[in-house]
Amino acid sequence: MSLLNVNNLSAGYGEVDVLHGISLDIDEGELVATIGPNGAGKSTLLRSISGVIKPDEGRLELGGTDITGSEPEDTIRMGMSYVPQDENIFPSLTVRENLEMGAFTLEGDFQDRIDEICTIFPQLRERMGQKAGTMSGGQQQMVAVGRGLLIKPKLLLLDEPTAGLQPSLVKMMLSKVEEINDRGVTVLLVAQTIDALRLANRAYLLSAGEMVLSGETEELLDTDRVQDLYFGG
Amino acid sequence: MADLFVNGIILGSIITLGAIGVTLIADILNFFNFAHGDMLSFGAYLALFFVGAMPSWGNFPGLSFGPQMILAIVFSMVIMSGFALFFDKVLFKPLRERGSSELFLALSSLGVAFILRSIIRLVWGPQAQYYGGLQMANRYPLGITIKPDEFFIVGTALFLVITVYLFLKRTKIGKAMRAASDNETLARVTGINTESVVNWTWIIAVSLTAASGILYGIQVQIRPIMGWNILIPIFVAVVVAGVGDVWGAMVGAMIIGVAQEMLTGVLQNLFNALNLDVLMTAYKPAIAFVLMVIVLLFRPQGIFGTGE
Amino acid sequence: MLSYFISYLIMASTYGIAALALNLQWGFTGLMNFGIGAFYFVGAYTSALLTTSASPDYVGGFGLPFIVGLLGAVVLSGLLAYVLAFPALRLRGGFFAISMLAISETIRLIVKNEKWLTNGVWGIRGIPQPLRNLVGADLSEWIYLGIAAALLFIFYRLSEVGVRSPWGRMLNAVREDEKMAEMSGKDSWNVKMQSFVFGSMIMGVSGALYAHYIGFISPSSFTPLMSTFIVWLMILLGGTGSNKGVILGAFVVWGVWIGSEFLIGVLPSGITSKAGFVRMLLMGILLDAILLIRPQGLFGREKVISKLGSKE
Numbered sequence: 001m002s003l004l005n006v007n008n009l010s011a012g013y014g015e016v017d018v019l020h021g022i023s024l025d026i027d028e029g030e031l032v033a034t035i036g037p038n039g040a041g042k043s044t045l046l047r048s049i050s051g052v053i054k055p056d057e058g059r060l061e062l063g064g065t066d067i068t069g070s071e072p073e074d075t076i077r078m079g080m081s082y083v084p085q086d087e088n089i090f091p092s093l094t095v096r097e098n099l100e101m102g103a104f105t106l107e108g109d110f111q112d113r114i115d116e117i118c119t120i121f122p123q124l125r126e127r128m129g130q131k132a133g134t135m136s137g138g139q140q141q142m143v144a145v146g147r148g149l150l151i152k153p154k155l156l157l158l159d160e161p162t163a164g165l166q167p168s169l170v171k172m173m174l175s176k177v178e179e180i181n182d183r184g185v186t187v188l189l190v191a192q193t194i195d196a197l198r199l200a201n202r203a204y205l206l207s208a209g210e211m212v213l214s215g216e217t218e219e220l221l222d223t224d225r226v227q228d229l230y231f232g233g
Numbered sequence: 234m235a236d237l238f239v240n241g242i243i244l245g246s247i248i249t250l251g252a253i254g255v256t257l258i259a260d261i262l263n264f265f266n267f268a269h270g271d272m273l274s275f276g277a278y279l280a281l282f283f284v285g286a287m288p289s290w291g292n293f294p295g296l297s298f299g300p301q302m303i304l305a306i307v308f309s310m311v312i313m314s315g316f317a318l319f320f321d322k323v324l325f326k327p328l329r330e331r332g333s334s335e336l337f338l339a340l341s342s343l344g345v346a347f348i349l350r351s352i353i354r355l356v357w358g359p360q361a362q363y364y365g366g367l368q369m370a371n372r373y374p375l376g377i378t379i380k381p382d383e384f385f386i387v388g389t390a391l392f393l394v395i396t397v398y399l400f401l402k403r404t405k406i407g408k409a410m411r412a413a414s415d416n417e418t419l420a421r422v423t424g425i426n427t428e429s430v431v432n433w434t435w436i437i438a439v440s441l442t443a444a445s446g447i448l449y450g451i452q453v454q455i456r457p458i459m460g461w462n463i464l465i466p467i468f469v470a471v472v473v474a475g476v477g478d479v480w481g482a483m484v485g486a487m488i489i490g491v492a493q494e495m496l497t498g499v500l501q502n503l504f505n506a507l508n509l510d511v512l513m514t515a516y517k518p519a520i521a522f523v524l525m526v527i528v529l530l531f532r533p534q535g536i537f538g539t540g541e
Numbered sequence: 542m543l544s545y546f547i548s549y550l551i552m553a554s555t556y557g558i559a560a561l562a563l564n565l566q567w568g569f570t571g572l573m574n575f576g577i578g579a580f581y582f583v584g585a586y587t588s589a590l591l592t593t594s595a596s597p598d599y600v601g602g603f604g605l606p607f608i609v610g611l612l613g614a615v616v617l618s619g620l621l622a623y624v625l626a627f628p629a630l631r632l633r634g635g636f637f638a639i640s641m642l643a644i645s646e647t648i649r650l651i652v653k654n655e656k657w658l659t660n661g662v663w664g665i666r667g668i669p670q671p672l673r674n675l676v677g678a679d680l681s682e683w684i685y686l687g688i689a690a691a692l693l694f695i696f697y698r699l700s701e702v703g704v705r706s707p708w709g710r711m712l713n714a715v716r717e718d719e720k721m722a723e724m725s726g727k728d729s730w731n732v733k734m735q736s737f738v739f740g741s742m743i744m745g746v747s748g749a750l751y752a753h754y755i756g757f758i759s760p761s762s763f764t765p766l767m768s769t770f771i772v773w774l775m776i777l778l779g780g781t782g783s784n785k786g787v788i789l790g791a792f793v794v795w796g797v798w799i800g801s802e803f804l805i806g807v808l809p810s811g812i813t814s815k816a817g818f819v820r821m822l823l824m825g826i827l828l829d830a831i832l833l834i835r836p837q838g839l840f841g842r843e844k845v846i847s848k849l850g851s852k853e
Contacts, residue, residue: 052422076424084422090415093408101412104405105424147423265635267575267642324829333836335634336573340777341832343575343770347825354818461765465646468639515654522643526628533631 002064003028003155003186004049004080009058011048017056018044019209026155026188031181031199033191033217036206037229042190043085045206046157049188050082051075062155076105079154085163085190088144091133095124098132098143102150110150117146120176138169145173149180156180159190174199194230197221205229235375237498238491243383245490246390247452250445251467252474252482253397254438260414260477261434262325264338268345269442270464274457275349276313276443277450278357280305284364295381297365298451306389306447310440317439318432320345326431346461353457362455364447386448393444394483397437401479406433414477465518466493469525475538485536492524493517547682549799554689555750557791560775561696561784562743568781568841569704570736571716573634576641577744578768579648583621584614584745585752585762586652589665592753599660607671611749618745622738630733645769653760664759668752689750693788696743700784712736766821771798774824777831780841789839 004026012018018041026032034042047053049060051072060068067075072082081102090098099117103110118125121142127135132143141161148156161177162170170193178199181187191197203220205213213220220226251273258266266272283305284298292299324341370378401407406429413420413430421427449459466489474485497520501513528536559577566572588610590601629640652659659665671688673681703709711732752758771794779790798820805816831838 050422052418072422073424073426082422084419087416087419090412090419092415093412097408097412100405100408101420101423101425104409104426151424259635265639267638324833327833333832336638337832337836339573339635339638340773341829343773344825344828344832347766347770347821348829351818351822351825355815355822465639465643469643472636472639510657512654516647516650518643519647519650522640522647525643526640529632529636530628 001028002026003030003062004188005059005061006049007059007061009045009048009055009060011044011053011055011058013044013053017209019048022058022206022209022211024204024211024214026186028154028186029181029184031178031187031189031201033189033197033200033203034206035191035197035203035220035226035229036212039208040206041209042206043159044209046082046084046159046188046190050080050157052082073105076151076153079151080157081148081151081153081155082157083144083148083159083161085159085161089132089140089147092131094129094131095135095143096128098147099150102147106151113150113152117149120149120179121146138165138173141165141169141173142176145176145180149185153185155186155188157188160192160196161189162193162196170195194221197230234495234498236377237494239377239379241491241494242487243379243386243452243490244494245487246387247445247449248463248466248470248490249390249483249486250393250441250448251463252470252486253394253479254442254445255467256471256474256476256479256482257410257414257434257438259471261410261417261430262329262338263417264335264342265468266342266438267339267464268320268342268349269467270460270462271346271349271353272313272317272439272460273442273446273449273463274353274455274460275316275446276309276439277446277455277459278353279309279312279443280447280450281357281362281364281455283308292365296385297368297382302364302447302451306444309443309447313439313443314436317435321431321435350457350461357457359457364451364455382451386452389444389448393441394479397441397479400437406430410434462518466490466521469521472525473528473535475535478537481535481537489521489524493520496520544679544682545799547686549795551682551686551689551754552751552799553792553795554686554693555747555754556772556775556795557693557788558689558696558750559744559747559772560779560787560791561693561700562740562747563772564776564781564784564787565700565703565736565743566740568776568783568787569709569712569716570733572630572733572737572740573638574641574737574740575638575769576643576645577772578645578763578765579641580618580621580741580744581748581751581763581768582645582648582652584618584748585758586659586665587617587745588614588749589668589752589758590659592669593665593667596660598663599657599665607669607753610753611746614745614749615742618748619738619742622741623734626734626737630730630737642765642769645765649760649763659760662760664757664762665752666757668756668758670753670756685754689754692746692750696746697784697788704784708732708735766824770828771824774828774831776838777828777836778838780838783838783840786838786840 002025006022006024009022010017010020022045034045036042044053048055051070054069059066062075062078062080065078067078090101093101099114103113123139124142124146127139132140135143145161158177162173165173174195177187177189189196189200191200197203197217200217202215203217204211205220205226213223213225251269255266255269258264284301287301290299290301325338328338328341368380368382370380372378401411409420409425409430410433412425413427446460449463470485470489471482473488474481497513497517504511504513563574563577566574591603591605591613592607592610593602594604595602625644629637632640653662670681670685672684676684704712711728715729715732775790775794776787778794779788780786801820805813808816
């Protein structure tokens with residue numbers, strides 16, 4: 001059952017389009033990666049899907065509903081959550097407040113949601129009152145991803161969740177992403193490392209704003225282009 | 234000297250309320266509101282209208298005004314908030330949505346400044362006006378003189394500052410405002426109702442400013458140009474403290490208030506001793522400005538600024 | 542009737558010169574100068590003090606010729622700008638605007654309070670128009686119009702040549718995006734400074750022209766409305782970045798101003814004092830309307846208000 005459908009998307013900043021005619025499909029329950037060289041437009045893709053940037057052309061559908069041109073506020077209510085790569089926490093707010101902001105669109109009490117986040121990221125439990133800006137990179141990533149999970153999203157857009165993390169934390173974060181997917185959250189992941197890519201069963205290769213390859217992860221790993229991406233140069 | 238310091242605190246209290254407004258708008262709405270001074274004046278005049286329209290209920294013991302002033306303050310805050318929201322919907326919001334630069338927004342606020350100022354002149358005329366009668370100052374140790382009204386001024390300012398602090402700290406929309414202040418794009422991404430944040434920013438900023446105008450009117454007098462005159466010290470307080478920090482704005486305002494009063498006094502004594510005929514009180518706003526230049530030279534992001 | 546028209550042309554030319562200067566600073570270099578009044582004051586008072594006859598109340602009174610007055614205005618305005626450049630030009634956008642505003646207000650305070658320098662609120666009278674004693678009042682007006690128009694034309698040509706030159710391209714780079722400009726930080730600074738100083742000098746000339754035309758200046762000659770605000774309105778209406786446009790903007794806005802003065806003149810006197818503020822109200826609304834409806838003005842480039850990609 002298709003959860004996210006992107007059809008012929010072109011988008012960018014100002015007058016220049018970064019993405020040209022991107023199409024992709026994600027089914028419920030999948031963990032899909034998008035990979036590509038720097039500047040290929042992977043972050044732009046996630047920004048366009050989430051509504052931070054409005055598409056210049058193309059169509060976006062979430063669970064069958066047209067969300068082209070929607071604001072993030074609306075797509076969040078429909079169950080899509082986006083965690084950017086950088087500047088993805090509110091530094092002067094406490095951990096608890098950061099998570100609370102994730103629940104902004106929720107009515108009623110969400111303490112049980114916060115508890116659930118704490119079972120995924122136990123380190124956050126003792127640090128609820130700490131200002132997010134004073135935490136380490138790894139902890140901040142946990143807050144960022146935790147915030148994204150608060151609305152119990154159907155679809156989670158994750159932009160390079162392991163960027164800037166120490167190697168020991170990278171493994172931890174990747175296993176968390178897997179855990180999140182196992183709990184039923186569909187994930188679209190921008191993957192910079194091969195380990196991140198391996199989490200996914202399917203992947204899309206982006207280059208210079210265009211969808212160049214797509215397929216099963218293992219197949220892609222055999223192709224020259226993907227080999228060059230991770231091992232070449 | 235101690236008296237000058239106390240005067241500085243009183244002036245600083247008035248500047249604080251304006252400075253918090255300016256810093257919130259600069260931080261969340263991304264521009265320096267050059268209409269802030271005239272909004273301050275307008276707030277003072279609205280209260281004047283209200284007090285004039287109400288029957289007199291007598292004065293509070295010791296103060297130069299009565300309960301109707303409290304209502305006048307509330308009235309002024311509400312009406313000014315309405316004005317601000319009107320200008321936002323009609324002018325600032327369309328400009329924002331178009332992606333206008335900080336500079337365009339500042340320019341447009343300059344237009345609003347002249348609009349408000351001309352309305353004040355048309356409705357109320359140029360003459361100085363007062364809420365109530367004159368007051369005698371009481372003497373305290375160390376040569377300090379304080380009028381009873383001045384306790385009210387400092388007290389009210391403190392009360393409002395604490396209220397705003399609690400609002401930002403405890404309420405959902407207050408936290409959202411702090412979040413938007415940290416990272417606007419992320420706030421959108423998180424699903425924060427940015428429209429609400431914008432509205433409340435204006436309401437809080439302008440309400441404080443209206444109160445500031447009224448307190449200034451109580452302290453000195455009500456004149457059309459009153460807000461414009463105090464705009465520079467307000468901006469300086471914000472810049473010196475660093476944009477975005479509410480407590481910082483208060484500290485900055487106190488520094489400016491005290492510095493203005495004390496430096497004016499000190500320099501006046503100096504000039505007198507040197508037999509130079511300079512009237513320092515006329516240059517009070519200039520002192521604030523010189524302070525700003527000095528601070529910015531050494532710490533461009535302000536004392537508490539985060540150097541964004 | 543004719544004399545009103547000449548008066549209009551002279552004043553509009555004066556403002557046109559200031560508009561060119563602001564266009565150089567903002568339209569081409571991106572400096573948001575909210576303190577034009579400062580340079581008006583410096584230019585006007587320098588020229589006045591150099592050219593009027595001596596008075597026991599205040600300094601100056603050298604009785605020098607008009608041209609010396611103008612040169613003095615240029616030099617002192619330039620000097621002030623040069624000195625201010627070091628602290629002020631480092632500041633970004635809004636901070637720079639505030640600083641310029643504060644400087645302007647400070648200068649106004651100095652002019653108002655330092656009687657020994659400027660004769661304070663009493664102002665300086667009897668500022669001479671060149672050749673007036675020789676040729677009489679009427680012809681003198683025509684000559685003055687000639688001078689104002691000539692200066693306007695000269696500054697226009699200078700500006701046009703300047704912005705098309707390599708120097709002008711550097712200005713463009715600074716305005717568009719300093720970070721991306723391939724110039725060194727030092728070059729960027731130099732260019733900004735030059736633009737700021739030249740622009741200020743030209744504003745000083747504008748102030749001096751005003752002084753010699755009206756014959757009298759005082760601290761209230763250059764209010765924020767009549768110095769800073771009205772010139773911004775002129776360049777926005779004309780189109781920032783277009784020299785022709787801003788000159789046209791000056792003539793249009795001044796025409797509206799003079800026209801409304803006529804209308805006010807025929808109203809009963811009880812209304813006249815208020816009418817001035819109705820005019821202020823309309824000017825404010827006009828500025829905001831231009832920003833909303835046609836921010837590029839009549840001749841400006843569309844790019845000035847481009848959709849900011851960096852916002853997303």
